Amino acid sequence: MPNRTRPIEKVAKATAKCSTEAAAYGKCVLADYDSVHKDMCVKEFMRLKDCFVE
Amino acid sequence: MISIHTFRATFSRRCVAATSGVRTYASQTPGNPMIEIFNRKAKHLQKDRAARNVEESRKTDYLKDEVALRLCERLLDIKRDFSSVLDLGANSCNIARALTTPNLDIAVPEGTPSPPLAERIAKLTCVETSHALLHRDEELPFNKEINIHRDVIPDLETLSYQPNSFDAVLSSLSMHWINDLPALLEQVNTILKPDSPFIAAMFGGDTLFELRGSLQLADLERRGGVSPHISPLVDVRDVGNLLNRAGFKMLTVDVEDIVVEFPDSFALMKDLQAMGESNAILHREAGPLPRDVLLANEAIYREMYMENDAPGIPATFRMIYMIGWKEGGNQPQPLQRGSGELNLKDILGGGDFQKS
Numbered sequence: 001m002p003n004r005t006r007p008i009e010k011v012a013k014a015t016a017k018c019s020t021e022a023a024a025y026g027k028c029v030l031a032d033y034d035s036v037h038k039d040m041c042v043k044e045f046m047r048l049k050d051c052f053v054e
Numbered sequence: 055m056i057s058i059h060t061f062r063a064t065f066s067r068r069c070v071a072a073t074s075g076v077r078t079y080a081s082q083t084p085g086n087p088m089i090e091i092f093n094r095k096a097k098h099l100q101k102d103r104a105a106r107n108v109e110e111s112r113k114t115d116y117l118k119d120e121v122a123l124r125l126c127e128r129l130l131d132i133k134r135d136f137s138s139v140l141d142l143g144a145n146s147c148n149i150a151r152a153l154t155t156p157n158l159d160i161a162v163p164e165g166t167p168s169p170p171l172a173e174r175i176a177k178l179t180c181v182e183t184s185h186a187l188l189h190r191d192e193e194l195p196f197n198k199e200i201n202i203h204r205d206v207i208p209d210l211e212t213l214s215y216q217p218n219s220f221d222a223v224l225s226s227l228s229m230h231w232i233n234d235l236p237a238l239l240e241q242v243n244t245i246l247k248p249d250s251p252f253i254a255a256m257f258g259g260d261t262l263f264e265l266r267g268s269l270q271l272a273d274l275e276r277r278g279g280v281s282p283h284i285s286p287l288v289d290v291r292d293v294g295n296l297l298n299r300a301g302f303k304m305l306t307v308d309v310e311d312i313v314v315e316f317p318d319s320f321a322l323m324k325d326l327q328a329m330g331e332s333n334a335i336l337h338r339e340a341g342p343l344p345r346d347v348l349l350a351n352e353a354i355y356r357e358m359y360m361e362n363d364a365p366g367i368p369a370t371f372r373m374i375y376m377i378g379w380k381e382g383g384n385q386p387q388p389l390q391r392g393s394g395e396l397n398l399k400d401i402l403g404g405g406d407f408q409k410s
Contacts, residue, residue: 011345012320015352025350026357029275036271038278045276045350054347 011052018051089234090336091286094209097231097334098183104330105146105187114192114328115146120312122148122226123155125255126171126379129224130159132251136221137176142242142254143210143228144180145330146190147202153178154199172200179220181205181213182228187330211238215245222246225254226282230287231334239300249382252302258309258374259289264359265322265351265369272350281339293376302378303385310373315366319355320348322369 015022025048028041055244087351088399105111116357126149141149144363152158153175159168172178178200184186185206191197192204211232222382232238272281293307316322326332344353379385 007321008324008348011348012318015318015320015349022353023357027351029271029350029354030357033271036274038275040275045346048349048353049346 014052021048021051091159091233092231092334093336100332101184101330102186105190110328114325118145118227121255122152125226126152134176138220139175139178140220140223141180142225144182148182149224149226150202154196177201179203181207213241217244218247221250223252223402229256243301246380249385250380252378255375256374258372259287260372268351268355271354272347276346276350281337288309297378303381304379306377308375312371313368317366319352
């Protein structure tokens with residue numbers, strides 16, 4: 001596959017511009033990392049994902 | 055055996071009652087149960103696929119080249135000529151490359167050239183399961199400086215060499231994919247000549263602990279459960295036992311951490327893939343990681359492990375180096391316990407641990 005940008009590179013590029021949202025999500029998960037459960041930080045994640053999809 | 059027979063008797067009796075037909079066991083595996091953790095076929099395909107992209111594969115050889123060099127430094131201390139050496143799980147023959155590197159010896163004063171180790175090795179046999187990976191660099195100049203013989207074998211866990219046929223067995227960053235390590239080490243011990251060393255480096259316990267931790271948290275938060283993404287690895291404390299069990303003597307085990315900085319977790323995973331080191335656990339999830347988990351992982355990894363103002367994220371690789379010798383004639387033996395006649399305190403000086 002010559003010259004095709006791999007999806008993973010696209011993702012990497014996109015996350016770079018969402019550092020604030022990423023930090024907020026990371027902090028939320030780590031605030032209580034002993035008892036992480038599904039969708040614990042869904043609000044923060046959605047914000048990160050919205051920024052990422054833009 | 056007794057318990058199995060009784061069980062079998064009661065079992066078939068019950069079957070008779072239920073179905074009026076007699077069922078017996080189809081087969082029973084003799085000996086130890088086979089331990090299967092890694093999918094060998096998947097690993098083989100990953101290595102092959104990675105090596106076929108020659109450029110990327112070479113670019114990500116930094117870790118294997120570095121560890122091969124450090125491993126060969128350990129060979130410097132053995133002042134011998136070797137007529138036949140085996141490189142077990144050779145990857146792209148990184149050890150051969152290290153052996154042909156001149157001036158490896160840092161103990162000699164600077165400016166004095168020291169010859170490459172290859173001059174002391176008459177024949178190096180490199181075995182590997184992936185043809186593409188093993189033969190990737192066969193056109194490079196270092197191949198001319200060492201008598202190298204490449205051997206593609208179907209399975210690293212079954213070595214088909216004659217007993218007592220090698221003066222040394224080396225292995226660098228391959229043994230972490232072996233399912234049955236005790237059995238492999240026993241084979242290595244068998245194919246070595248008496249009083250010959252086995253020198254190996256493998257990824258150990260805390261390798262990639264950052265990625266392991268952040269992926270677990272990301273999996274938990276996004277999907278509510280975890281799935282194995284990073285291999286279980288051998289702990290340093292177990293290595294001595296393993297070597298001992300396989301019959302090796304005069305063991306040396308040491309640990310070294312290599313921390314590599316990556317721009318982001320995607321670059322780390324991409325490099326691992328290009329190295330042919332992606333996940334090959336038998337019961338792993340099919341397909342790639344979901345994008346949501348990757349995204350969450352990146353955020354958590356940064357938050358947890360990135361130092362303030364650092365340009366990238368750290369990834370730790372813990373190398374376990376081991377040296378074991380096959381038992382042989384004039385090998386030094388440890389003395390009987392309690393037979394010491396000198397007090398170390400008299401030689402080294404120092405006193406009791408009293409507060410002064």
